[in-house]
Amino acid sequence: MSLAEFTDQWLSAVTPQISEGPGWLTDLRQGAVEQFAVLGLPHARLENWKYTDVKALAKRSFTLPKAADAEALANEKSLGLNAIRLVFVDGVFSESASTLGNLPAGVQVLPLAKNANAAKPVLGQVAAANFSGFTALNLAAFQDGVLIDLAANAVLEQPVYLQFVATEQENPVLVQPRILIKAGTHAQATIVEHYAGSEESANLTNVVTEVDLADGANITHYKLQQESTKQYHIASLHVEQKRDSRFTSHNVCLGGKLARQDIQVELSGEGAEVNLNGLYLGNGRQHLDNHTLVNHNAPHTNSNEDYKGILNDRSRGVFNGRAVVHKDAQKIEAHQSNANLLLSDKAEIDTKPELEIYADDVKCSHGSTTGQLDENALFALRSRGIGEEMARGLLTLAFANEVIDRIEISAVHDRIEEAVAGRLPEKFNLKGLV
Amino acid sequence: MGWIKVDAAAAIAEGEFQLVTTEDDIELLVANVDGEFRAVENVCSHDGGSMEDGCIEDGEIVCPRHGARFCLRTGEVTAPPAYEDIDVYPVRIVDGVVEVSDEPED
Numbered sequence: 001m002s003l004a005e006f007t008d009q010w011l012s013a014v015t016p017q018i019s020e021g022p023g024w025l026t027d028l029r030q031g032a033v034e035q036f037a038v039l040g041l042p043h044a045r046l047e048n049w050k051y052t053d054v055k056a057l058a059k060r061s062f063t064l065p066k067a068a069d070a071e072a073l074a075n076e077k078s079l080g081l082n083a084i085r086l087v088f089v090d091g092v093f094s095e096s097a098s099t100l101g102n103l104p105a106g107v108q109v110l111p112l113a114k115n116a117n118a119a120k121p122v123l124g125q126v127a128a129a130n131f132s133g134f135t136a137l138n139l140a141a142f143q144d145g146v147l148i149d150l151a152a153n154a155v156l157e158q159p160v161y162l163q164f165v166a167t168e169q170e171n172p173v174l175v176q177p178r179i180l181i182k183a184g185t186h187a188q189a190t191i192v193e194h195y196a197g198s199e200e201s202a203n204l205t206n207v208v209t210e211v212d213l214a215d216g217a218n219i220t221h222y223k224l225q226q227e228s229t230k231q232y233h234i235a236s237l238h239v240e241q242k243r244d245s246r247f248t249s250h251n252v253c254l255g256g257k258l259a260r261q262d263i264q265v266e267l268s269g270e271g272a273e274v275n276l277n278g279l280y281l282g283n284g285r286q287h288l289d290n291h292t293l294v295n296h297n298a299p300h301t302n303s304n305e306d307y308k309g310i311l312n313d314r315s316r317g318v319f320n321g322r323a324v325v326h327k328d329a330q331k332i333e334a335h336q337s338n339a340n341l342l343l344s345d346k347a348e349i350d351t352k353p354e355l356e357i358y359a360d361d362v363k364c365s366h367g368s369t370t371g372q373l374d375e376n377a378l379f380a381l382r383s384r385g386i387g388e389e390m391a392r393g394l395l396t397l398a399f400a401n402e403v404i405d406r407i408e409i410s411a412v413h414d415r416i417e418e419a420v421a422g423r424l425p426e427k428f429n430l431k432g433l434v
Numbered sequence: 435m436g437w438i439k440v441d442a443a444a445a446i447a448e449g450e451f452q453l454v455t456t457e458d459d460i461e462l463l464v465a466n467v468d469g470e471f472r473a474v475e476n477v478c479s480h481d482g483g484s485m486e487d488g489c490i491e492d493g494e495i496v497c498p499r500h501g502a503r504f505c506l507r508t509g510e511v512t513a514p515p516a517y518e519d520i521d522v523y524p525v526r527i528v529d530g531v532v533e534v535s536d537e538p539e540d
């Protein structure tokens with residue numbers, strides 16, 4: 001079968017979902033179906049998908065998820081945050097497992113399937129359906145999700161914890177959540193997206209997150225992806241920033257057989273700032289891909305990006321960070337760094353930092369490194385009586401901690417550090433140290 | 435390590451090959467090279483694309499895009515623009531059926 005035939009097969013699998021929702025939504029979905037039919041699933045001849053071949057994924061068939069009870073699994077995998085918690089089991093909102101609590105004035109946190117009309121002004125405004133075939137497919141047939149709407153000056157002290165639990169199914173399911181975040185003028189919030197679940201789940205998660213920041217808004221976004229190594233995870237995060245807004249993303253990718261994260265940021269107002277921190281850690285034959293794009297559309301905007309990768313066994317990492325400085329975006333600063341640690345001879349990284357500058361008064365830097373542990377640092381630890389394997393483990397964790405230590409919520413920081421330590425090779429023997 | 439059934443040995447003629455995909459989504463090219471069955475990863479190390487539209491010449495698979503060549507016995511690259519070898523997978527024949535391992539040779 002050709003890729004086009006697989007595209008048709010995927011469309012027919014999601015057909016029942018396309019007619020779900022009010023009229024305006026089904027119209028929007030129908031438009032996205034047409035986009036998907038044109039775009040199809042991405043293929044390796046597209047520059048953006050050159051290193052991530054989804055041919056094997058395209059051949060797989062998925063069904064639509066049904067509401068399932070997985071409260072015990074959700075509690076087991078929970079990060080245990082003191083937060084407004086929304087649990088989604090295979091992408092479907094679970095009211096019984098969630099705790100919305102009392103929200104401050106001006107804040108709305110609404111599960112999407114039951115509140116579709118509230119999403120009308122926001123849905124599809126930041127994420128273009130034609131960004132990729134997967135984005136179009138999400139709009140065509142997303143099942144559920146959340147709308148987080150912050151009025152002007154609303155400050156949400158508690159983080160919003162979005163927990164996506166994947167269960168093991170006889171027939172793998174296509175999980176398509178949509179996350180919409182709208183922050184009014186000077187509004188502030190912290191959002192945690194967490195993906196985890198059964199170690200046997202072999203589903204596909206295809207999530208799209210849209211974030212719209214008005215003047216002076218400040219959003220911190222955490223994403224921890226810990227799905228099973230049989231899962232497929234395709235995600236895109238789209239951010240639109242107005243004047244003096246600030247967006248910080250911490251993206252930690254540990255799970256998935258094939259995981260792809262796209263981040264697209266539009267710095268459209270003077271003084272807007274974005275900070276992108278990322279960490280990916282691959283084992284076995286995992287394939288972990290991170291693509292980021294920052295568009296400096298306005299003067300005096302700042303972007304800082306720091307992604308680190310640790311790759312073991314035969315895992316493969318892909319990093320593509322692109323910053324585009326448009327013609328009138330003078331006096332901007334864009335800094336980008338990608339460092340990779342290869343723990344095995346068979347591990348591979350394809351890294352490509354890109355700067356595209358059309359303005360003439362800017363400060364920009366970018367760089368990429370790939371290497372092994374520093375033998376001098378290893379010697380320094382060994383000279384203090386630490387065994388070689390543990391010294392390697394400590395240095396590897398220290399490398400990861402340069403990203404993890406920027407995480408401000410201590411519960412999230414600790415759980416991510418534990419998760420990273422737990423994913424490092426067992427011989428490093430870090431148990432009990434973290 | 436598991437074994438994946440490919441086809442009857444008689445069904446893969448000399449100079450021809452078949453494709454199989456492992457549980458890890460690795461596509462393998464299982465070829466009959468002068469009566470001997472060999473398997474390599476179906477990825478050209480030059481551009482990461484697949485090679486099923488290529489042909490076998492002198493025990494080598496020729497990439498259809500830029501002409502890189504890889505030895506089907508060793509996975510060794512023998513012609514540019516590729517410079518890295520590709521993985522070789524063990525093959526056996528059980529009751530006349532070609533089987534390929536889902537783990538590459540070291």
